[in-house]
Amino acid sequence: MTFRILTLLLFLRLPLTSKGHSHDYEQAVGAWTAPIDPSLQSTECLPGPVQEAGQTACVIAEADSIESTPEAKNPEPGRWAPWTHRPFCADKDNKNCVFTSAPTGLTGKTHNTGVSIIADPYSALKSFDLLVSHRLSTTGTNNASTVTTAPYEVRDIPGKGKGLVATRSIAKGQVIMADAAAIIVDGDVERRATPEQFQALMQRAIEQVPPQRAEQILALSTNPTTASSAHRQHVDIFRNNAYGMTVGEKSYSVMYPGVAPSNEAISSALLVAIRDIAAGEEITISLEHDPNTPSPRADIEPLPSQARKAKLHRIWGFTCTCSLCSASPEEQAASDARRARIDSIAPSDIADKVGSSDFRAAAATLKELFGLMLTEELVWTAASHYDGLARLYYRAGDRQEAKRYARLALVEYEMYLVESGGEQVRESMAELEMLVASIK
Numbered sequence: 001m002t003f004r005i006l007t008l009l010l011f012l013r014l015p016l017t018s019k020g021h022s023h024d025y026e027q028a029v030g031a032w033t034a035p036i037d038p039s040l041q042s043t044e045c046l047p048g049p050v051q052e053a054g055q056t057a058c059v060i061a062e063a064d065s066i067e068s069t070p071e072a073k074n075p076e077p078g079r080w081a082p083w084t085h086r087p088f089c090a091d092k093d094n095k096n097c098v099f100t101s102a103p104t105g106l107t108g109k110t111h112n113t114g115v116s117i118i119a120d121p122y123s124a125l126k127s128f129d130l131l132v133s134h135r136l137s138t139t140g141t142n143n144a145s146t147v148t149t150a151p152y153e154v155r156d157i158p159g160k161g162k163g164l165v166a167t168r169s170i171a172k173g174q175v176i177m178a179d180a181a182a183i184i185v186d187g188d189v190e191r192r193a194t195p196e197q198f199q200a201l202m203q204r205a206i207e208q209v210p211p212q213r214a215e216q217i218l219a220l221s222t223n224p225t226t227a228s229s230a231h232r233q234h235v236d237i238f239r240n241n242a243y244g245m246t247v248g249e250k251s252y253s254v255m256y257p258g259v260a261p262s263n264e265a266i267s268s269a270l271l272v273a274i275r276d277i278a279a280g281e282e283i284t285i286s287l288e289h290d291p292n293t294p295s296p297r298a299d300i301e302p303l304p305s306q307a308r309k310a311k312l313h314r315i316w317g318f319t320c321t322c323s324l325c326s327a328s329p330e331e332q333a334a335s336d337a338r339r340a341r342i343d344s345i346a347p348s349d350i351a352d353k354v355g356s357s358d359f360r361a362a363a364a365t366l367k368e369l370f371g372l373m374l375t376e377e378l379v380w381t382a383a384s385h386y387d388g389l390a391r392l393y394y395r396a397g398d399r400q401e402a403k404r405y406a407r408l409a410l411v412e413y414e415m416y417l418v419e420s421g422g423e424q425v426r427e428s429m430a431e432l433e434m435l436v437a438s439i440k
Helices: 002-012 025-030 121-133 187-192 195-208 211-218 230-241 305-316 329-344 347-355 359-375 383-396 399-417 423-438
Strands: 097-101 115-119 152-157 161-166 175-180 183-186 243-247 250-255 268-272
Touching (some): 097 121, 097 195, 183 195, 187 195, 187 250, 195 211, 329 359, 359 383, 383 399
Antiparallel strands (some): 097 115, 183 250, 243 250
């Protein structure tokens, strides 16, 4: 559902004037990665293993540098660049492989941030280029292991196992934790690898990240309702804790050991409070995807309450007891009706109105959608909706409403996305600031 809503909002990145330019709204408000900083990238190919994040990878491991059998020759490490471990493939065609960059001897905030990528050689290199080009924002904690300054602690939660509990009040918009991706899996490999190949790849991928990262991964949960043999432990952990995402036209599954699951990004993830959290309150997240499918989403949100609870139990192995799942039958029925209405609003419902220049009607549909999503607590940031409403009202000639929503959007962007949303978010903010300044 979230993807459909973002697709719908693509139509709302309207220029504020007829001569303005349009942006990809989904990428602008959905990205959690920091902008590319050219100064962090080397212009030369590295002769050996990568020693610091930010250096450009420019060599794909040569065929005889890839291990596909135990008898494979052991070439010089320089042939593996930018990887710090010899690439390992589970098939003779070298399409299902593990590539790991786990630098040693690093100091400061970049320590212990190795990553294993399961993909073909070309896709792995492209994924790694995204990693070294998009640096984690300095906002919030350094990484999930900095528990001494974290506003939470791990406790036993009755009926749930381990969970995070706030040790102090956490304000809306505050970064609770941050982490870098440890495992990235190309969706094509998930679809084509045999179960035995995928288990071998996942085990190797986890073993090759730094020990502390591997320990974090192996301590994550599996689905207790699914029978699992010991040799499938690595795959089960991944399926229960990875998040799906799409970059360009490719689908990936990504796991952040310290934020599992969490918000979406290739190189880093931030766990941000979307409302005020009181000291002593459990910190929870929304489970929106099915880790057992290559699709980034499983459409759990639009399901009726009982079907949603059953699917959550099947996928993750727990009985949901949140306020919605514990509500009365009447309250659940009302919620089901609201979610059905949300799911029925197609991108064309607004796009057609925009296409016919009926901007006020388009704004009314978006306001209805936004109100329903707020009631159902499906909005992690209102920035995209406020931005869209500001632009629609501006084009409809209602300058005061445009100004009001532009100000609300700027507050949300500043709170959630200004550090991590990239250049397009900053461009959106600049346009909205000009809109506000132009209206008396």
